[in-house]
Amino acid sequence: MAVHLHPSAVSTANVPSAPAARADGTAPSTPLRSVRPAPHTSSAQELWAGLHLNGLTPVQRLEELASRAQRFSPRVSLAPPDGLLLEVAGSLHLFGGVAGLRRELTGECGHLQPPPVLAFAPTPLAALTAARAGRALVIEDPAQLVGLLAPLPIAALRWPEETCARLARAGVRTIGAVLRLPRAGFARRFGVAQLATLDALTGRSREVRATHRSALRFRRRHELDCELSDHGRLHAALEPLLAALGAFLTTHQCGVAQLECRLLHRNGAPTSCRLSLAASRADAPQLSALFRERLSLLQLREPVRALELRADQLLPQRSPCRGLWQLGEQGGEAAEESEGLIDRLCARLGEGAVHGLARRAEHRPECAWAVTSPPALAARRATTRRAAAAEHAGPPARPLWLLPAPQPLAAQGGLPRRRGALRLLSEPERIETGWWDGGEIARDYYVAIDRHGVRLWVFREREEPHRWFLHGIFG
Helix, strand or coil: CCCCCCCCHHHCCCCCCCCCCCCCCCCCCCCCCCCCCCCCHHHCCCCCCECCCCCCCHHHHHHHCCCCCCCCCCCCCEEEEEEEECCCCHHHHHCCHHHHHHHHHHHHHCCCCCCEEEECCCCCCHHHHHCCCCCCEEECCCCHHHHHHCCCCCHHCCCCCHHHHHHHHHCCCCCHHCCCCCHHHHHHCCCCCCCCHHCCCCCCCCCCCCCCCCCCCCEEEEEEEEEEECCHHHHHHHHHHHHHHHHHHHHHEEEEEEEEEEECCCCCEEEEEEEEEEEEECCHHHHHHHHHHHHHHCCCCCEEEEEEEEEEEECCCCCCCCCCCCCCCCCCCCHHHHHHHHHHHHHHHHHHHHCCECCCCCCCCHHHEECCCCCHHHHHHHHHHHHHHHHCCCCCCCEEEEEEEEEEEEEEEEEEECCCEEEECCCCCCEECCCCCCCCEEEEEEEEEECCCCCEEEEEEEECCCCCEEECCCC
């Protein structure tokens, strides 16, 4: 089956007519001036290194390789699942040209088996395509780009299999043969996306690649002049590391919510001193005060010979939202004070001594909450907003005081009694669930009030003998 492209679909002033393909699928040599890059495009000033890893590569491993490749160029882009791109025009003089840079990049990937293929070209897609085709090309002159890419198979472009099969049935199996087809007819039959790929390949249009950004982390080590076991002197030795951390966080506009100080000994495993914060912080004096509390509780097995401060997860630091009212005035917010109190309690008493409360997606009241670690400020605000929305649109409010176990109530005339008769204020709320885990309940809940005006949360069993129970007290 052949593909017939009408000659009227393309301007003969710009694109030459497509000659017949040979039996082996290649086209005879013809001038390709019409697909050369524009003389003033920025792609002529760039040189891209395309790295193709044979076989599928996990994204995490590809990101690790991209982080190591940033010592060759600040412009490193991922091309998953098996590709990496570096813009190296400004780095060539640092490594002795293309040959020196190739040796360094190959050495950086020496642990990979089989070894990757590395190609250089003025456009990122051209470098990646040559590497995918297994050709270690070095194309520095944009005028030679099309001619050197022409023999490569179209499979290296990673087009859909259907498109490649249709082109193969027409005898078009190489990039050069594709470039000789009329542009308008090709776009009409195979799609504008494939035509855009050809334009990016040859430099007719510029391809914008997202630059890979490595995750920031802080690690600093301090060797002590002598071994120490005094907590006060250890904290004094830690002060320069905390000051360096504060400067690092200020520079990168980041904060930390988790911090670890490793105390290294002559023998044995290091002692870890961890600090978990209720909110992201970047203030070195505050971190120093919290570490003083944590170090004072630390039991040292042997003297310390070195300190190492680590912050592996840095969070964006945003300016705090200030309320209109001052703290303690007209209900002014006390978020920062509460966060500081939580941090001091955790540092002084230990993380296991301070807890938070969280809701669970559970209808049974006694199972609808759980003990958690103290949540961060953003998490608390989000939970509060969700809880307020759910309370506004969902079931009635629950009592603040929920009894550890429901207390049986006396009944008279089918109505509950507690220090006298109770008056039911609400319609029944039926909760019938838990059959799948052995904790099945079937209850009708009511809001009731006793003769002293105390609002209670009571329920009546739906099964015989229909007993009444007190489950909670409203504040």
